[in-house]
Amino acid sequence: MPTRPNPLRRILLGCLLALGPTLLQAAQPTLLNVSYDPTREFYQDFNATFARNWKARTGQDVTINQSNGGSGKQARAVLDGLQADVVTLALAYDIDALAEKGHLLPADWQKRLPHNSTPCTSTVLFLVRKGNPKGIHDWPDLIKPGLQVIVPNPKTSGGARWNYLAAYGAALKQNGGDPAKAKAYITAFYHNVPVLDSGARGSTTTFIERGLGDVLVTWESEAYLALNGPMRDKFEIVVPSVSILAEPPVAVVDKVVQRRGSAALAKAYLDYLYSDEGQWLAAKHHFRPWNEKALAAAGHPFPKVKLFTVDELFGGWSKAHATHFADGALFDQISAGH
Amino acid sequence: MARKLPGFRLSLGLTMVWLGLLVLLPLAALVLKAASATPAQIWAVLCNPRVLAALRLSLLASLAAASVNLVFGTLLAWVLVRYRLPGGGLLDALVDLPFALPTAVAGIALTKIYMPDGWLGRFLPFKVAFTPVGVFVALVFIGLPFVVRTVQPVLLELPPEEEEAAACLGASRAMTLFRVVLPHLRPALCTGFALALARGMGEYGSVIFISANLPFHTEIPPLLIIARLEQYDYLGATVIACILLVISFILLFALQGLQRGSLKGAGHV
Numbered sequence: 063m064p065t066r067p068n069p070l071r072r073i074l075l076g077c078l079l080a081l082g083p084t085l086l087q088a089a090q091p092t093l094l095n096v097s098y099d100p101t102r103e104f105y106q107d108f109n110a111t112f113a114r115n116w117k118a119r120t121g122q123d124v125t126i127n128q129s130n131g132g133s134g135k136q137a138r139a140v141l142d143g144l145q146a147d148v149v150t151l152a153l154a155y156d157i158d159a160l161a162e163k164g165h166l167l168p169a170d171w172q173k174r175l176p177h178n179s180t181p182c183t184s185t186v187l188f189l190v191r192k193g194n195p196k197g198i199h200d201w202p203d204l205i206k207p208g209l210q211v212i213v214p215n216p217k218t219s220g221g222a223r224w225n226y227l228a229a230y231g232a233a234l235k236q237n238g239g240d241p242a243k244a245k246a247y248i249t250a251f252y253h254n255v256p257v258l259d260s261g262a263r264g265s266t267t268t269f270i271e272r273g274l275g276d277v278l279v280t281w282e283s284e285a286y287l288a289l290n291g292p293m294r295d296k297f298e299i300v301v302p303s304v305s306i307l308a309e310p311p312v313a314v315v316d317k318v319v320q321r322r323g324s325a326a327l328a329k330a331y332l333d334y335l336y337s338d339e340g341q342w343l344a345a346k347h348h349f350r351p352w353n354e355k356a357l358a359a360a361g362h363p364f365p366k367v368k369l370f371t372v373d374e375l376f377g378g379w380s381k382a383h384a385t386h387f388a389d390g391a392l393f394d395q396i397s398a399g400h
Numbered sequence: 401m402a403r404k405l406p407g408f409r410l411s412l413g414l415t416m417v418w419l420g421l422l423v424l425l426p427l428a429a430l431v432l433k434a435a436s437a438t439p440a441q442i443w444a445v446l447c448n449p450r451v452l453a454a455l456r457l458s459l460l461a462s463l464a465a466a467s468v469n470l471v472f473g474t475l476l477a478w479v480l481v482r483y484r485l486p487g488g489g490l491l492d493a494l495v496d497l498p499f500a501l502p503t504a505v506a507g508i509a510l511t512k513i514y515m516p517d518g519w520l521g522r523f524l525p526f527k528v529a530f531t532p533v534g535v536f537v538a539l540v541f542i543g544l545p546f547v548v549r550t551v552q553p554v555l556l557e558l559p560p561e562e563e564e565a566a567a568c569l570g571a572s573r574a575m576t577l578f579r580v581v582l583p584h585l586r587p588a589l590c591t592g593f594a595l596a597l598a599r600g601m602g603e604y605g606s607v608i609f610i611s612a613n614l615p616f617h618t619e620i621p622p623l624l625i626i627a628r629l630e631q632y633d634y635l636g637a638t639v640i641a642c643i644l645l646v647i648s649f650i651l652l653f654a655l656q657g658l659q660r661g662s663l664k665g666a667g668h669v
Contacts, residue, residue, distance in 0.1 A: 218627050257612040383631075
């Protein structure tokens, strides 16, 4: 007995055929890396290299997706449900928030990978106009009256908190650890700031494109990015005698990789940051690698600076935040006199 | 008593669902979150001198910008409606540009022009960019289309014959303007002013570039909201947002009252 083709079944079959390629695609593993702003170029390079390496090791094609934005904003997106397998943010404070507020990973996440989960570091340097017309050589030069210092707002930018702590820490170091003198210094420092851009790239634009200010206090990687740009002849880097070791950490987001079954891939991705090749790529993009071989292979030297860490001078991020950046803390107090 | 028109229930239902989903739901979430704050917390935010300074700047700059737009927007609408200008269509389209342009682009362009050695900034005897004046300039730019676009259609409806009649009856030009034209325009002017004002209070993108974000000096409330979010202080951010909301609501309500009054005055109701 011939059966009439069931229209419902036909529709279902059609749907299945249409979905087929999508389902196949879903079988190919993907990974989402949620990162902060200045790592855009580095991770583009790194993702391609990692995907090649993963294919060679496992025979599996992998798609790495990348999201860049302000560090705090990115962390909030993950808290609100963005399915990030790994986070690579500007400061530990933002990943701490994922652990504390979202319980997305254990509180001791920073102990899981070498060097406090920081595969490469950076520091804070000065970018000045060609020929250094204002004679800027070290931190004390930045508080000369009438000088214009360009630096982003530490209240709205995670990266900018490193700049603030670099200035404050240097003042502590150069004044025998006297907090009163450091406070006077940081007050004078921000008094010389004519524009507080809300993010690090905004400050770079203000200094380079708009030609405002005498000195840009910025991350080493950002300074070199400017020097490799089209206006390279107009600027030079000044290395202060002492600065901060900026440690942008990385972590696997446990809750997400458990749900997505991507734990092994996520771990391999972060481990690869510590490999010879990952370290070399970081150095190529002017982040400081731990690996000496990669440092030598990078082909460009990193200037020698005496570096202090947040842990050693400020007792970790939570404490630094409470003392300097929270509501009514030191940064608010010194701005009150503006 | 007005009879119900057919389709009343369907229209009411659609309106409620649409407004509820788009406007009321997010606002309710905001208010609910803010409601978890204790009165002491709200009071602390309200008394924070930095928040107060930002609110004052926003309110004054928005009021000033909306007032300037009221005068020049009306003038512009008048010119566009009453005169045949070469390239009038292009001018007309230009008015909408502040709507179409991403606000950040507008902010960056304005900063470039008005900064101390910018194209215009270098000729001005006072600083515009990175001062409260810069905030005002950005808000004038953003608010322009609101007044023009609300006044324009009303002017189009207003026949020139009325003005001619007034002139024939011996009214002076000023009298014609104030006694014949403006009463017709008053409701539209109120709406345009209110829209420009409300937009100015909440504007973020175009202002942050030109304002320099200096605490107590050129900070606007939306920036303080961002700063609090950056510290995961959702509650503090929501409280500031609610304060802004309440201020905007009061302003819009007052202006609506004014508009209704002027409608009666103009003999429309």
